[in-house]
Amino acid sequence: MALKEFRLPDIGEGIAEGEIVSWKVKPGQKVAEEDELVEVMTDKATVTITSPFDGTVKELKYKEGDIVPVESVIATFEVGADAGGAPAAPAPAGEAKPAPARAPAVEAGTPAPEASGEGAGEGDADGSDANGAAVRAAPAARKTVEVPRPSSVPGAGHAVAEPGKVLAAPATRRRAREMGIDLHAVEGTGPRGRVTNEDLERHTAAAPQGVAAPAREPVAAPARPAATPAKAPPRPPVSIPAGEREERRPFRGLRRKIAEAMTRSKHTAAHFTYVEDIDVTELVKLRKEAKALYADEGVNVTYLPFIMKAVVAAMRRYPELNSSLDEANNEWVIKHHYNFGIATDTENGLVVPVVKDVDRKSIVELAREVQELAEATRAGKVSVDQLQGGTFTITNAGNIGGLFATPVINFPEVAILGVHKIKQTPVVRDGQIVIGDVMYLSISIDHRLVDGAVGARWMNVVKDCLENPKKLLLGTL
Numbered sequence: 329m330a331l332k333e334f335r336l337p338d339i340g341e342g343i344a345e346g347e348i349v350s351w352k353v354k355p356g357q358k359v360a361e362e363d364e365l366v367e368v369m370t371d372k373a374t375v376t377i378t379s380p381f382d383g384t385v386k387e388l389k390y391k392e393g394d395i396v397p398v399e400s401v402i403a404t405f406e407v408g409a410d411a412g413g414a415p416a417a418p419a420p421a422g423e424a425k426p427a428p429a430r431a432p433a434v435e436a437g438t439p440a441p442e443a444s445g446e447g448a449g450e451g452d453a454d455g456s457d458a459n460g461a462a463v464r465a466a467p468a469a470r471k472t473v474e475v476p477r478p479s480s481v482p483g484a485g486h487a488v489a490e491p492g493k494v495l496a497a498p499a500t501r502r503r504a505r506e507m508g509i510d511l512h513a514v515e516g517t518g519p520r521g522r523v524t525n526e527d528l529e530r531h532t533a534a535a536p537q538g539v540a541a542p543a544r545e546p547v548a549a550p551a552r553p554a555a556t557p558a559k560a561p562p563r564p565p566v567s568i569p570a571g572e573r574e575e576r577r578p579f580r581g582l583r584r585k586i587a588e589a590m591t592r593s594k595h596t597a598a599h600f601t602y603v604e605d606i607d608v609t610e611l612v613k614l615r616k617e618a619k620a621l622y623a624d625e626g627v628n629v630t631y632l633p634f635i636m637k638a639v640v641a642a643m644r645r646y647p648e649l650n651s652s653l654d655e656a657n658n659e660w661v662i663k664h665h666y667n668f669g670i671a672t673d674t675e676n677g678l679v680v681p682v683v684k685d686v687d688r689k690s691i692v693e694l695a696r697e698v699q700e701l702a703e704a705t706r707a708g709k710v711s712v713d714q715l716q717g718g719t720f721t722i723t724n725a726g727n728i729g730g731l732f733a734t735p736v737i738n739f740p741e742v743a744i745l746g747v748h749k750i751k752q753t754p755v756v757r758d759g760q761i762v763i764g765d766v767m768y769l770s771i772s773i774d775h776r777l778v779d780g781a782v783g784a785r786w787m788n789v790v791k792d793c794l795e796n797p798k799k800l801l802l803g804t805l
Contacts, residue, residue: 721744
């Protein structure tokens with residue numbers, strides 16, 4: 329029998345520590361390789377790390393809620409015939425060892441009930457917090473996820489690939505994209521068929537010069553029925569045990585990460601909020617037609633894609649709103665790509681999946697992607713890559729209610745847009761009072777970088793786009 333140490337693996341580039349969210353095992357418990365071991369949260373993701381050993385858990389070095397430096401010993405195992413675990417199968421001859429990887433792992437969370445209702449938020453990536461401080465952290469994991477196993481970290485966790493998905497570290501995926509290689513065309517030689525950096529090099533060397541790797545034929549997804557929003561049931565009254573005057577809950581996990589992000593944003597960015605009312609009567613008509621047109625294809629066309637395109641149009645005129653401040657290098661970084669985070673309310677807290685390259689996608693393409701991201705977030709299948717790279721955030725409380733809010737900036741971004749409920753209200757057109765559909769938009773901006781006048785002019789462009797939505801389709805804005 330041998331005593332083995334398990335160290336917290338390096339599960340992401342730039343990650344120095346992680347929080348122990350929950351242990352899946354107890355001292356004295358027998359485990360097999362690939363059994364869930366511990367759930368760890370970093371600034372970028374929540375991951376469930378699996379056991380690299382067959383054996384018995386001897387000691388857990390940290391308790392839930394502790395912050396642990398990377399490469400610290402967090403558990404010990406008794407491994408061997410007497411430990412009760414099945415012996416690990418020998419590796420096949422000639423199997424290549426995986427290259428070290430420094431990238432976040434794919435995470436998973438718990439499903440959240442679908443919030444829905446009337447107004448701008450109908451069917452969107454549902455019901456973000458009205459105070460909208462977007463946090464790039466995933467909900468608590470409920471399934472095994474891919475965790476890189478660097479050779480420099482003894483006993484880093486394993487993972488199992490999802491059906492139909494190539495097993496590879498995020499860093500390897502990024503390298504494959506840069507090299508123009510389809511991972512499905514690469515033979516993986518790592519454990520469980522994992523594709524490594526060496527596999528990419530061998531694939532490139534074997535391919536004829538000047539010939540790109542063949543892309544996998546796309547598989548048409550079966551048509552899904554159109555989403556039918558249903559009103560979320562009200563939360564029932566809390567049952568308070570007799571004699572209890574207060575309740576104490578652990579302040580850890582995603583809730584603590586949200587608190588840290590909100591505090592950092594409020595203590596760093598100089599917030600100011602600008603609010604505008606928008607007459608979206610024409611948009612309501614256009615969206616209704618589009619929703620009916622694509623219902624048979626299973627695409628729920630909401631208001632959000634139109635808002636996203638209007639934001640792009642405004643940012644092309646006022647790119648200061650699509651920026652961040654690099655304080656380390658004392659540089660103002662103005663971005664000319666448009667990746668929008670969509671703040672999404674879940675049972676565990678606010679999660680922000682990111683829609684990439686909004687300017688290059690049509691209204692229908694955006695509707696489909698927002699719908700898929702919302703479903704993945706609720707089902708706990710959103711990946712780390714889908715949570716990173718945002719340049720601007722939209723938080724939507726329109727399906728919950730209220731007039732407007734002052735959302736908290738998703739630092740280090742420079743601004744966040746709050747989308748609110750559409751209500752029928754009297755409006756004046758051509759000197760006549762008529763009933764129109766009106767919504768409020770509120771944008772919180774970092775005053776260190778953007779002046780109030782610029783924010784107001786930016787909002788005027790968004791207002792023009794949404795009050796005259798056909799201009800969006802005709803490309804005249």
